Amino acid sequence: xxxxxxxxxxxxxxxxxxxxxxxxxxxxxxxxxxxxxxxxxxxxxxxxxxxxxxxxxxxxxxxxxxxxxxxxxxxxxxxxxxxxxxxxxxxxxxxxxxxxxxxxxxxxxxxxxxxxxxxxxxxxxxxxxxxxxxxxxxxxxxxxxxxxxxxxxxxxxxxxxxxxxxxxxxxxxxxxxxxxxxxxxxxxxxxxxxxxxxxxxxxxxxxxxxxxxxxxxxxxxxxxxxxxxxxxxxxxx
Amino acid sequence: xxxxxxxxxxxxxxxxxxxxxxxxxxxxxxxxxxxxxxxxxxxxxxxxxxxxxxxxxxxxxxxxxxxxxxxxxxxxxxxxxxxxxxxxxxxxxxxxxxxxxxxxxxxxxxxxxxxxxxxxxxxxxxxxxxxxxxxxxxxxxxxxxxxxxxxxxxxxxxxxxxxxxxxxxxxxxxxxxxxxxxxxxxxxxxxxxxxxxxxxxxxxxxxxxxxxxxxxxxxxxxxxxxxxxxxxxxxxx
Numbered sequence: 008x009x010x011x012x013x014x015x016x017x018x019x020x021x022x023x024x025x026x027x028x029x030x031x032x033x034x035x036x037x038x039x040x041x042x043x044x045x046x047x048x049x050x051x052x053x054x055x056x057x058x059x060x061x062x063x064x065x066x067x068x069x070x071x072x073x074x075x076x077x078x079x080x081x082x083x084x085x086x087x088x089x090x091x092x093x094x095x096x097x098x099x100x101x102x103x104x105x106x107x108x109x110x111x112x113x114x115x116x117x118x119x120x121x122x123x124x125x126x127x128x129x130x131x132x133x134x135x136x137x138x139x140x141x142x143x144x145x146x147x148x149x150x151x152x153x154x155x156x157x158x159x160x161x162x163x164x165x166x167x168x169x170x171x172x173x174x175x176x177x178x179x180x181x182x183x184x185x186x187x188x189x190x191x192x193x194x195x196x197x198x199x200x201x202x203x204x205x206x207x208x209x210x211x212x213x214x215x216x217x218x219x220x221x222x223x224x225x226x227x228x229x230x231x232x233x234x235x236x237x238x239x240x241x242x243x244x
Numbered sequence: 245x246x247x248x249x250x251x252x253x254x255x256x257x258x259x260x261x262x263x264x265x266x267x268x269x270x271x272x273x274x275x276x277x278x279x280x281x282x283x284x285x286x287x288x289x290x291x292x293x294x295x296x297x298x299x300x301x302x303x304x305x306x307x308x309x310x311x312x313x314x315x316x317x318x319x320x321x322x323x324x325x326x327x328x329x330x331x332x333x334x335x336x337x338x339x340x341x342x343x344x345x346x347x348x349x350x351x352x353x354x355x356x357x358x359x360x361x362x363x364x365x366x367x368x369x370x371x372x373x374x375x376x377x378x379x380x381x382x383x384x385x386x387x388x389x390x391x392x393x394x395x396x397x398x399x400x401x402x403x404x405x406x407x408x409x410x411x412x413x414x415x416x417x418x419x420x421x422x423x424x425x426x427x428x429x430x431x432x433x434x435x436x437x438x439x440x441x442x443x444x445x446x447x448x449x450x451x452x453x454x455x456x457x458x459x460x461x462x463x464x465x466x467x468x469x470x471x472x473x474x475x476x477x478x479x480x481x
Binding site for chain 2: 082083085086118120124126127131135157161162169172173174175
């Protein structure tokens with residue numbers, strides 16, 4: 008009707024770590040919902056460095072989406088996870104498979120129920136911000152071999168049900184990459200023109216990625232599988 | 245073996261609001277696990293008053309259990325829930341049933357996915373503190389009629405599964421009251437000698453409970469059903 012305002016479309020909240028997977032998910036969300044209807048949520052949890060939050064900031068700015076930050080570090084004050092700044096444990100320099108060496112269990116970089124906490128925080132904020140969906144970038148390589156149980160399809164399915172039930176059906180959780188590997192995600196991101204040069208994956212801080220930790224190895228392999236160099240590793244001036 | 249230290253028993257983390265249900269749950273946990281193996285977690289979420297946290301503090305001191313506090317108010321900064329200090333909405337002076345008046349939906353005192361967030365925070369902290377179980381005092385009267393979807397058996401079951409899956413089976417969630425009404429909980433608590441005079445349920449702050457909000461009405465009915473006066477309403481000097 009003339010003079011009537013366009014009805015606002017559905018809104019989505021995307022958990023954004025500044026890494027490859029969630030940045031690709033953000034690109035999909037902007038395509039599907041429009042930048043005005045997307046909120047990026049980035050969480051501090053006491054990680055060793057703020058480099059990944061800087062990356063999340065750069066990515067959100069690139070896409071022109073609203074961004075929120077949360078600091079949940081107090082919740083992990085007693086954890087001995089090696090990813091945390093207060094931990095004395097070194098971050099292992101090996102792939103997840105090498106760390107587990109065929110054994111069951113979780114790697115030392117598992118932050119206790121971190122992703123359950125992130126998703127619940129995202130759900131609370133999403134409802135407050137008028138979003139009807141929370142998007143989560145968990146993918147196959149995160150949970151295969153039990154490296155991160157809070158990325159598994161069984162976990163995602165249970166959290167999706169908890170969020171649907173606990174919000175009276177007002178909100179849903181989607182994790183479209185949960186059965187895809189990182190190489191497939193990068194392929195999709197390259198087609199979407201994702202600015203991977205802005206992203207950060209390395210568990211260590213510093214100027215450049217270390218190239219040796221599990222997430223650096225994963226990332227390098229995903230770009231190699233697509234036949235392109237990782238732009239985050241490209242030579243800088 | 246002589247000289248060997250006694251193996252520590254299993255440990256439990258109890259979400260403690262300072263109200264009737266979680267205080268009764270704490271009493272059960274102390275009975276079942278021993279006070280040294282119980283951690284009470286109390287959460288600020290931007291509620292209108294700190295009176296219930298004072299009550300939680302008094303209850304934990306009574307039982308001599310370790311207590312942790314968390315402030316998650318930032319997560320609800322954008323919520324218009326009437327329980328929050330920044331909200332302009334008044335807290336309704338009516339029972340849950342009167343507020344809903346037969347309609348589907350949630351009451352204005354529903355805090356967005358609050359209990360999912362509390363349980364996830366509790367799970368993260370419980371793992372860090374060596375607990376194998378999180379105890380949650382949701383009960384029948386909270387969810388009947390959809391008043392609080394994040395207290396329902398379906399929600400509890402989904403969260404229990406999410407916590408079991410997301411922690412690789414290291415942690416479980418139990419909500420032993422989820423199918424009991426408040427009168428039954430009070431009956432159990434009276435038998436356990438729970439110091440209900442230390443608890444606080446009222447949505448309003450102040451020196452004494454208002455006696456008019458939904459939770460005051462619920463509480464009064466639960467004590468009346470047990471034929472005893474509510475000690476929190478007893479005349480004071």
